[in-house]
Amino acid sequence: MAGQRSRRRIPEATVARLPVYLRILTEQFELGAHNMSSEELAELAGVNAAKVRKDLSYLGSYGTRGVGYDVEFLVYQIRRELGLTQDWPVIIVGAGHLGQALAGYGGFHERGFPVGGIVDVDDAKVGTVVAGVRVRHLSDLAQVVHSRSISIGVIATPSAASQDAADALVAAGVTSILNFASTVLSVPHGISVRKVDLAVELQILSYHEQRRANAAQQTSLRAVPGEPTRGASA
Amino acid sequence: MAGQRSRRRIPEATVARLPVYLRILTEQFELGAHNMSSEELAELAGVNAAKVRKDLSYLGSYGTRGVGYDVEFLVYQIRRELGLTQDWPVIIVGAGHLGQALAGYGGFHERGFPVGGIVDVDDAKVGTVVAGVRVRHLSDLAQVVHSRSISIGVIATPSAASQDAADALVAAGVTSILNFASTVLSVPHGISVRKVDLAVELQILSYHEQRRANAAQQTSLRAVPGEPTRGASA
DNA sequence: GCCTCTTTGTGAAAACGTGCACGAGCGCCG
């Protein structure tokens, strides 16, 4: 069996899919499945079977030809590769609506990312307890991060404050940031940042909606002659 | 009938960046900027300048060589392309923690996506008012969608209920779905689905954290400077 | 032991996205 440590690099696109496979496999295992083919997994994940096989092959040769993959073993391997054999406590910056909703979201803890702290600048919020965690002042951030060996920070502040939050996190030693503000953070090289932006998602959907609407219109007007090619009449 | 240029298709990767440009341009316009070069915009968006130019070129030739882009005009063009010249009311399925946080998030309405309705299956929640909108029963979904011409649905239910929610949305005529549950939805062809999954994002960060930890270990054992990591730019 | 059936693992090709480099066009200055 492949014993070599992760010296090989896994493509980013694959890394983004592994959590999806993991969730499906875990679920299927709980439902009693012990074995699964790339075809089945692909179906459940909504992707191509060859892609599944190639993705999984980056972990090693863990399948059995003619049979498929051992679900439990694969779950373990993916978890190991993703670094999920340990908990990664996170610190949430911003105890507003979003910060509270995030802290209250049980899936966090359940998936190995317990809330190790929440900080805010607002003195009115400091001291209150959200989802069992006491909100502390932003100035205590570094101390919280250190005392709990936190390396992942979640930014749930208003956009205007997000860069300051990022700077504070980086200064405290955090090396991964999940940013819910709609800003592009500037961070030193070597810090991982991922952004989740509601507005962006909705605007992408809006683009497709509009496209559909145009297409429909186009179709219904097809019989009309002399349809002017839309120009920049703006 | 053949070959009209209005059928041009914008690459998905570009569509995903346009909202980012839009936000930056809007902000800069409010700060008094009237003109901006691809270089500046690229800097603020954290991407390559050539990419910005190529992205914008899909909208048309709206720049002026030697000068740059007219900010206000570009804002208008991007908004038009993304279909943001009109409001797109959304319906939220699920009035739990997440649904409430989403409904309460002002940015929704502000960016042209007013909350047109919230539904839930829980009778205890039906009738309550969240962010000025009365929660209605799931069975009223079709009626709400129809009466407000809603085409975008947001799924904020527990994962187990997400597929049912999607089915109900599709049955009601919704054609775009933003899914916050960690499930892979199965929908008919022609329906746009985007997924926002917290756990996936954290797990991707976890992968990189673990990788860094391994690399650090390796480095300290060998006293060799770390190899450059891809990713976040400064 | 050997044949057949199934499904993996992976080269090779195609498709897609990114970044460089440079010609083209515009405004400004003298």
Add this chain to the structure above:
DNA sequence: CGGCGCTCGTGCACGTTTTCACAAAGAGGC
């Protein structure tokens, strides 16, 4: 009114991701 400097628009080469197609290999039957 021509030359200069700046910045756009884009052809091209490169890297990454997806898809195809098939040899390789395990399992089970006989």
